[in-house]
Amino acid sequence: MIHRFLRTSYWAQDIPRGVVVKCIRNSLCFAAFYGQKQIGFARVITDRATFAYLADVFVLPGHRGRGVARLMISKILAHRDMQGLRRILLATKDAHGLYTPFGFMPPIHPEHFLTIALPEVYRKKARAKTKQQSAP
Numbered sequence: 001m002i003h004r005f006l007r008t009s010y011w012a013q014d015i016p017r018g019v020v021v022k023c024i025r026n027s028l029c030f031a032a033f034y035g036q037k038q039i040g041f042a043r044v045i046t047d048r049a050t051f052a053y054l055a056d057v058f059v060l061p062g063h064r065g066r067g068v069a070r071l072m073i074s075k076i077l078a079h080r081d082m083q084g085l086r087r088i089l090l091a092t093k094d095a096h097g098l099y100t101p102f103g104f105m106p107p108i109h110p111e112h113f114l115t116i117a118l119p120e121v122y123r124k125k126a127r128a129k130t131k132q133q134s135a136p
């Protein structure tokens with residue numbers, strides 16, 4: 001379910017299943033359940049001492065607008081490994097309204113942050129694989 005959602009997300013399009021398995025294994029993961037059914041997911045990449053990066057936050061479409069994401073974020077921030085950190089970072093295109101009540105804000109000095117961003121990384125790999133498979 002996590003892979004099915006993430007591979008169509010705007011931030012991890014075409015992410016291979018193996019990469020999702022590996023990132024789950026190496027992250028602090030959180031899930032939301034409605035009865036037996038998983039309806040939400042989020043993960044934190046962290047050293048559990050100074051820094052954390054909140055990633056892959058989602059709630060399945062039929063369950064949105066009922067406070068599920070807000071509950072996940074509050075549980076994440078209350079987790080024992082999230083205490084006393086110097087910085088918690090996240091990136092979002094449009095869900096700022098979810099995070100600002102928890103104290104997240106745009107960086108005061110965005111020019112102090114640098115990134116290597118390869119948004120096409122999985123799509124290129126997927127295209128190359130398809131090409132390879134269709135080659136004679």
Ligand SMILES: CC(C)(COP(=O)(O)OP(=O)(O)OC[C@H]1O[C@@H](n2cnc3c(N)ncnc32)[C@H](O)[C@@H]1OP(=O)(O)O)[C@@H](O)C(=O)NCCC(=O)NCCS
Nearest residue numbers: 057058059064065066067068069070092094095096097098
């Ligand atoms: C963003 C997402 C996780 C929110 O989940 P949700 O369970 O519907 O959110 P909640 O019901 O807990 O909303 C809590 C608050 O956040 C706000 N919020 C939720 N999604 C928002 C969005 N996209 N933009 C702005 N505010 C948003 C809500 O308005 C609500 O505040 P309110 O009660 O004052 O109105 C969900 O819409 C989703 O999975 N979207 C697709 C994936 C995505 O964009 N993930 C975010 C990547 S950072």
